[in-house]
Amino acid sequence: MDRASGSIAHPPYFDGNNYGAWKAKMKSFLWSLDERVWSTVVHGFPKPTKKIGKGDEETTILKAREEWTTAEVTHSTNNQKGLNALFTAVSSDQFEYISGCDTSKEAWDILQVTHEGTDTVKGAKLQMHTLQFETLMMDENETFSEFYAKLCVIVNACSSLGEKIPEDRVAKKILRSLPQRFQPKITAIEEIRDLNTLKVQELIGSVT
Incomplete structure (x- = not known):
């Protein structure tokens, strides 16, 4: 090794x-x-x-x-x-x-x-990453893997600063961020799955 x-x-x-x-x-x-x-x-x-x-x-x-x-x-x-x-x-x-x-x-x-950094610096970094999490959207010409890699970087950055984003929140964020071409799959997931307990890996398996 x-x-x-x-x-x-x-x-x-x-x-x-x-x-x-x-x-x-x-x-x-x-x-x-x-x-x-x-x-x-x-x-x-x-x-x-x-x-x-x-x-x-x-x-x-x-x-x-x-x-x-x-x-x-x-x-x-x-x-x-x-x-x-x-x-x-x-x-x-x-x-x-x-x-x-x-x-x-x-x-x-x-x-x-x-x-x-100090607690003040960490707070500023966390605020920046939280904003990135909320505003990130998948582009029409982007693959799901490319989008998910970006999201993971943000989620992991928040976690390293002491703010673990709950899995159901990440799953809901993914659904909100997908472009129109995913709409049929999004609708099917929302109809048959409980979004409050949906695991991210289960969601990925359903949309890819």
Whole structure:
């Protein structure tokens, strides 16, 4: 298997291009290592602490490594597994962004902000893709495959930004977007199928 596609042993490779696709693949890879690895990437690994002193002089300090509980050691191990996977997955250029990180969450968040932007930027991108979704129509001289490929790009872009478009909405969008030559098939589908439960692949089989 080539390096770019990843394997069971190696995480999917990221060189700065097509972040949305890599993010989805990397999430799946981290989850496959252990659900707790992915949870640590999302929620972080706070360094174990303990309280010393009493009353007004009580303070919190970091625990020595040998004082960690079994659960804290496991949490640390999951953090290191996630961080190692992220370090291994990225190119030298991308590694520069995260080389100073000591938690997997910090590395993941830096890559996300670098390539998706802040919440404000992500919101603007999502608004743009949502508008593209609503306005996309199939041209008369376009094949269904060409139109559907464009639609998938938009749907996947929304998903990578945290907005998963429901399947029934995608199916209804397809029906609204088809040109006049598909009208007999559209009518037949609307008469015999429940559009609220219609699967996209079932719809494709009916119109192509």
